[in-house]
Amino acid sequence: MSSKHTILAALKQSAVVTAPKPLINIEPISVSGLNESNELSLVEQFATNLSTVAGKLITQGGKSALAEHIQSLIEQDKSVLSFVAGVTGNRQSPDRAHEMHDVDFTVLEGQVAVAENGAIWVTLPEQHRVTPFICENLIITIKRDTIVANMHQAMKAIDFNACEFGVFIAGPSKTADIEQALVVGAHGACSLDVYLI
Amino acid sequence: MTQTQTKTHAYKADIFCQDESRVDWHSKALWTLREKRDRAAKQLPEWEQLRTLGSQIKLHTLSNLGQYLETFEANCLANGIQVHWAKDATEHNQIAYDILSRHKVKKLVKSKSMLTEECHMNPYLEQRGIEVIDTDLGERIIQLAKQPPSHIVVPAIHMKKEEVGELFHEKINTQAGASDPTYLTRAARAHLREQFLSADAAMTGVNMAVADQGAVIVCTNEGNADMGANLPGVQIHSMGIDKLVPDMDSAAVILRTLARNATGQPITTYSSIYKAPKSGGEMHVIIVDNGRSDMLQDNILAESLKCIRCGGCLNTCPVYRRSGGFSYNYTIPGPIGIAVGASDDDSNSIPWACTLCGSCSYVCPTKVPLDKIIARHRRLKAEQGQLPYGKRHYMPLVGKLMANETALNCSMSIARTSLKILPHSLLKPFAGAWGKYRELPAGADSSFEAWFKRNREQK
Numbered sequence: 001m002s003s004k005h006t007i008l009a010a011l012k013q014s015a016v017v018t019a020p021k022p023l024i025n026i027e028p029i030s031v032s033g034l035n036e037s038n039e040l041s042l043v044e045q046f047a048t049n050l051s052t053v054a055g056k057l058i059t060q061g062g063k064s065a066l067a068e069h070i071q072s073l074i075e076q077d078k079s080v081l082s083f084v085a086g087v088t089g090n091r092q093s094p095d096r097a098h099e100m101h102d103v104d105f106t107v108l109e110g111q112v113a114v115a116e117n118g119a120i121w122v123t124l125p126e127q128h129r130v131t132p133f134i135c136e137n138l139i140i141t142i143k144r145d146t147i148v149a150n151m152h153q154a155m156k157a158i159d160f161n162a163c164e165f166g167v168f169i170a171g172p173s174k175t176a177d178i179e180q181a182l183v184v185g186a187h188g189a190c191s192l193d194v195y196l197i
Numbered sequence: 198m199t200q201t202q203t204k205t206h207a208y209k210a211d212i213f214c215q216d217e218s219r220v221d222w223h224s225k226a227l228w229t230l231r232e233k234r235d236r237a238a239k240q241l242p243e244w245e246q247l248r249t250l251g252s253q254i255k256l257h258t259l260s261n262l263g264q265y266l267e268t269f270e271a272n273c274l275a276n277g278i279q280v281h282w283a284k285d286a287t288e289h290n291q292i293a294y295d296i297l298s299r300h301k302v303k304k305l306v307k308s309k310s311m312l313t314e315e316c317h318m319n320p321y322l323e324q325r326g327i328e329v330i331d332t333d334l335g336e337r338i339i340q341l342a343k344q345p346p347s348h349i350v351v352p353a354i355h356m357k358k359e360e361v362g363e364l365f366h367e368k369i370n371t372q373a374g375a376s377d378p379t380y381l382t383r384a385a386r387a388h389l390r391e392q393f394l395s396a397d398a399a400m401t402g403v404n405m406a407v408a409d410q411g412a413v414i415v416c417t418n419e420g421n422a423d424m425g426a427n428l429p430g431v432q433i434h435s436m437g438i439d440k441l442v443p444d445m446d447s448a449a450v451i452l453r454t455l456a457r458n459a460t461g462q463p464i465t466t467y468s469s470i471y472k473a474p475k476s477g478g479e480m481h482v483i484i485v486d487n488g489r490s491d492m493l494q495d496n497i498l499a500e501s502l503k504c505i506r507c508g509g510c511l512n513t514c515p516v517y518r519r520s521g522g523f524s525y526n527y528t529i530p531g532p533i534g535i536a537v538g539a540s541d542d543d544s545n546s547i548p549w550a551c552t553l554c555g556s557c558s559y560v561c562p563t564k565v566p567l568d569k570i571i572a573r574h575r576r577l578k579a580e581q582g583q584l585p586y587g588k589r590h591y592m593p594l595v596g597k598l599m600a601n602e603t604a605l606n607c608s609m610s611i612a613r614t615s616l617k618i619l620p621h622s623l624l625k626p627f628a629g630a631w632g633k634y635r636e637l638p639a640g641a642d643s644s645f646e647a648w649f650k651r652n653r654e655q656k
Binding site: 002003004006007008010011012013014015016017018019020021022024026027049052053097098101114116117118119128129130133134150151152154155156158160163164165166167168169170171172173174175176177178179180181183185186187188189 | 229241260335351358410424449450464467469491493495499
């Protein structure tokens with residue numbers, strides 16, 4: 001008997017009483033005391049939670065502020081790889097993913113942003129999957145109307161059938177493995193700036 | 198019955214407790230995590246609802262596990278993922294080695310996986326000429342120090358920064374005497390980047406396997422799983438059969454509690470969903486039983502498979518915090534380590550490394566009834582005639598004494614009088630290990646029974 005069949009046969013002896021699948025129906029946290037417009041309060045929640053995970057939200061200036069920032073980085077001799085239309089870097093996506101090891105900044109589009117925890121859903125349909133992890137610093141753009149309240153709403157907003165790989169990114173890479181001291185910048189990007197466009 | 202070679206929990210804890218200041222430091226570091234967890238939980242009004250849902254989702258999946266595993270496999274295959282089944286650790290290691298040797302892999306970068314620790318995979322592969330690099334910083338530290346993990350989320354929690362500094366100076370050429378965590382972490386970043394860029398294959402654990410997607414979810418804060426899996430051509434993910442969840446809605450519930458309960462973060466920095474091999478690459482998933490289906494045959498022990506490995510129960514456990522992770526005779530320490538490892542403990546002592554205070558069950562994000570499971574293990578050990586040395590002799594006598602009202606009342610009366618009139622130095626030896634670091638209590642004036650009769654019974 002193959003191991004698969006051995007395992008499945010053993011599972012037939014399970015003593016666990018059949019339990020129904022629960023209905024997951026959690027209302028978004030109501031945010032009182034903020035602005036009338038729910039949209040704005042989501043931005044504020046997102047900004048707050050992004051900062052607790054060491055990321056920074058830039059709400060002013062939109063894409064032109066981002067383009068200016070990238071221009072100044074290039075003038076400082078930084079290497080920039082951009083996947084956002086209208087924002088031009090000075091590096092191209094290479095044939096071999098390993099060649100991205102010295103990219104200073106990568107600019108990517110985020111698809112869905114989650115207010116409760118500052119996470120942003122990123123997919124890379126055509127590029128190397130390692131792109132958001134291997135760069136020294138990461139910049140993500142998000143659209144205001146893609147911010148959702150919580151993870152339950154995020155799951156509904158994402159089309160997983162169309163995705164082969166995706167990642168929720170909440171802030172820059174970090175670790176607290178040495179005496180619980182938080183150090184930002186472990187293996188992935190050392191900083192995360194998020195532009196609201 | 199003969200004594201086994203395995204040392205008891207008390208014996209190993211005694212070694213850890215010799216350095217009192219380190220015990221205090223260890224306890225405090227873990228309690229800080231517990232406090233962070235409490236703050237994170239309080240921020241969500243629906244926290245208790247999430248715990249209930251987490252428990253129900255896992256129980257539902259476990260009660261239909263065969264069916265979910267088959268769905269998962271079919272969807273993985275449709276996505277181009279190669280699926281392997283391993284009934285035990287040996288088979289898991291063989292499968293991993295077969296994949297690696299087929300691709301002539303010389304260097305494997307590994308992201309934290311308690312399952313591969315459970316299977317003792319690293320030495321197995323190393324003996325066969327494959328270099329295995331653990332890439333989570335904590336894991337790398339203990340790998341360089343040639344130690345096993347002492348915690349499931351923060352594996353090097355027992356080491357001080359000066360010790361890490363010394364180790365790094367010796368192994369990766371950092372400055373002598375350096376102990377600044379930022380400096381040391383950056384040095385490790387540079388060292389591990391070289392490993393990522395030169396690895397031939399990557400291996401990670403799995404936080405959740407999503408049945409209806411045929412996908413695995415991997416959570417890290419450092420991004421090591423993704424730096425590993427996304428560079429070389431071959432990626433392997435090892436998972437226990439208990440990692441299944443039905444769908445992404447279920448995964449969302451667990452993603453909301455996992456990091457909050459582990460470290461107090463709202464979510465891990467990276468929660469990645471791997472649903473197909475990368476272009477031109479290969480993706481393998483190894484589904485491992487290794488005793489889990491046996492656990493499912495006991496309806497109390499089965500609930501330990503609801504665990505999502507957040508480590509919250511370790512951080513809150515008064516025994517773990519004061520006895521250290523190396524005292525449990527199992528890869529996984531603390532309450533969950535007792536729950537899943539007690540059956541294999543030759544010293545038969547770890548179910549007693551617990552005060553049954555219930556704090557672990559109280560903080561668990563999927564409501565694993567850890568105290569109930571640990572009590573169950575004690576009963577099983579007793580039924581199998583495997584009570585630890587000592588308990589085997591006096592517990593039956595204690596049972597007889599407690600069952601006999603006259604004898605119990607008589608002995609309690611003698612104890613109360615003795616505590617009042619005899620010097621404590623004379624009585625202390627009778628208190629055994631309990632009295633080693635404690636004063637004896639003051640003797641009460643009467644028994645509780647007499648007090649109750651006098652004050653309550655007639656009223």
